[in-house]
Amino acid sequence: MKSAPARPDVVPFIAAWSGEQRHTRRVVYSGRGGIAFVDEEPEDRDQYGVLWNGRALSQGTGRPEYGNVHPMRQRVAMEHLLCQVCGMPADRNRLGVLWLLEDNRADWKGWPNDLLTVHPPICLPCAGKSVEQCPHLVDNSVAVRVRESDVCAVYGRVWSSSAFGHPVRTALKDVVPYRSTAAQWVLAGQLVRALSGCTFVDLQHELARRR
Numbered sequence: 001m002k003s004a005p006a007r008p009d010v011v012p013f014i015a016a017w018s019g020e021q022r023h024t025r026r027v028v029y030s031g032r033g034g035i036a037f038v039d040e041e042p043e044d045r046d047q048y049g050v051l052w053n054g055r056a057l058s059q060g061t062g063r064p065e066y067g068n069v070h071p072m073r074q075r076v077a078m079e080h081l082l083c084q085v086c087g088m089p090a091d092r093n094r095l096g097v098l099w100l101l102e103d104n105r106a107d108w109k110g111w112p113n114d115l116l117t118v119h120p121p122i123c124l125p126c127a128g129k130s131v132e133q134c135p136h137l138v139d140n141s142v143a144v145r146v147r148e149s150d151v152c153a154v155y156g157r158v159w160s161s162s163a164f165g166h167p168v169r170t171a172l173k174d175v176v177p178y179r180s181t182a183a184q185w186v187l188a189g190q191l192v193r194a195l196s197g198c199t200f201v202d203l204q205h206e207l208a209r210r211r
């Protein structure tokens with residue numbers, strides 16, 4: 001019988017905590033088209049005018065929810081290229097910023113160029129610890145240096161107009177590009193970057209050199 005994989009001893013920076021309550025706000029039609037909160041504040045939208053899902057900010061309160069990403073911390077990490085595990089700046093060298101990605105090289109030629117990802121980059125010590133503590137990662141992941149990455153979209157719940165006089169939540173969660181009509185109808189939960197100028201690197205080699 002296989003033993004269950006051990007929990008990492010570090011709670012990732014972008015993970016949500018049970019003490020960080022989700023905001024439940026009433027969603028209405030916006031006067032500009034799309035959706036709005038009935039009690040909307042300017043900080044509910046990002047610089048592109050997209051509405052963001054709210055959640056209290058109280059990292060470390062309650063229990064960590066490993067499977068749930070905190071919208072604001074993910075957004076800050078992605079926007080400022082912070083390590084998704086510790087929240088410090090991600091590692092950068094002449095080949096670019098370090099990303100540890102699920103290995104999907106078979107998906108298309110040139111992968112991960114043009115990959116849209118919600119996973120923020122990582123720093124070298126955290127990348128080392130991640131593969132040490134989660135040995136399954138070694139087989140399933142690949143270290144990549146990314147020369148350019150653009151914040152280009154959000155990932156979130158898509159809403160729709162209805163015959164009932166108010167917008168309705170659809171079953172769809174999707175990547176929605178900024179400056180699209182659909183961007184007015186999404187309640188964003190995570191920021192998306194498109195990767196380009198990617199180079200595969202040997203993580204063990206980089207770690208050894210840094211020691």
Ligand SMILES: [Zn+2]
Nearest residue numbers: 083086123126
């Ligand atoms: Zn880190």
